[in-house]
């Protein structure tokens with residue numbers, strides 16, 4: 001069953017009802033482009049970040065040359081010296097073309113390149129510019145960086161920016177990392193963290209937010225090998241999404257055309273996903289070949305020399321500025337993709353809506369229920385729950401009917417539930433209920449943890 005456009009509303013409602021995602025500061029009417037993750041959402045997002053860190057940083061894939069390579073992590077500050085953003089080109093050029101509508105009662109602001117996807121605030125059935133009353137201005141450049149001031153003085157000398165990407169913290173620390181570790185080219189530096197962009201039109205739930213998280217790798221390699229590493233990372237990143245349950249027919253690697261490429265970029269592939277809110281696939285991650293642009297720019301701006309961050313190949317004594325391949329993924333976009341991919345509806349089930357999360361991503365992996373809160377059932381159930389909980393996120397629930405408890409776990413995407421019932425007392429077996437087909441089986445009560453580890457591959 002494929003998820004349709006109309007399902008987006010159901011997905012947003014489920015996210016809110018079950019505590020995946022809430023609007024930020026909702027009690028005051030919210031604030032456009034900012035979101036809060038609730039108890040289930042925060043676990044899902046953490047599982048995504050943990051999976052990325054585990055698979056890319058702690059245990060990265062083998063390189064295209066059949067050899068292991070090194071990958072290390074950093075966690076840089078959000079506010080950096082503003083010179084970073086001058087050197088990177090963000091102060092001068094990190095902008096989108098914005099148009100205003102001058103019509104009374106509208107005052108809408110839109111990205112010029114996204115007019116055909118932006119409904120007119122006065123007549124939402126038409127797109128901005130298509131309604132006869134629309135009076136759009138010429139486009140002007142709008143810088144997306146949020147500004148703030150550092151220190152007590154609020155003048156031009158104290159202006160600073162909230163980082164619009166995590167990448168620059170990595171470039172600014174390139175030398176620190178090389179000097180403080182034994183990494184040698186080719187190697188990667190990874191970071192997960194918040195980024196901020198004052199998007200003109202935040203929309204499509206969390207897809208385009210003003211505060212979001214990124215998972216970025218800057219991979220440094222010899223210029224002659226950069227094409228090989230670019231192709232390698234593109235492949236690795238697509239397979240990673242597939243390994244976490246994203247169906248390949250919904251993923252599309254889209255190579256950017258010459259006219260789309262940033263001026264410093266040699267090549268870029270957007271890994272796109274077919275979200276239910278659009279007929280077109282939308283970017284989940286960009287894998288960019290950035291050449292030596294960033295290291296050159298920071299070398300020149302901070303040390304006066306483009307080649308300040310050159311490295312020496314110990315085998316050949318060749319001195320070169322490494323090239324960079326950047327797989328840059330959005331945590332929130334993948335969280336939304338994982339939610340839409342998991343969303344399932346089957347009207348023949350007692351609980352029609354259920355979330356088929358990949359076992360690694362499921363916020364809760366198992367639940368334990370005593371069928372009733374008496375007859376010694378809780379005494380059997382509690383130790384089983386405690387045993388599982390030490391290793392695997394598990395919940396214990398005694399409230400409401402067993403059907404309602406299964407339904408709640410289905411909506412949370414919990415793969416297995418164990419129920420302790422009358423038969424448990426007779427033969428020591430418990431009911432195992434499978435989320436995906438609602439089937440039930442019996443296993444010995446001593447095997448619950450082992451069963452989970454086996455079935456979930458954890």
Ligand code: ATP
Pocket residue numbers: 165197199206207208209210211212213214283284285286328329330331332333
């Ligand atoms: P878009 O074209 O959608 O604005 P981008 O090409 O500007 O995205 P990048 O600068 O390549 O995005 O950022 C890398 C990743 O960060 C994106 O692939 C996306 O997953 C995430 N990202 C970027 N902007 C946002 C945003 N406003 N909200 C949520 N995630 C974002």
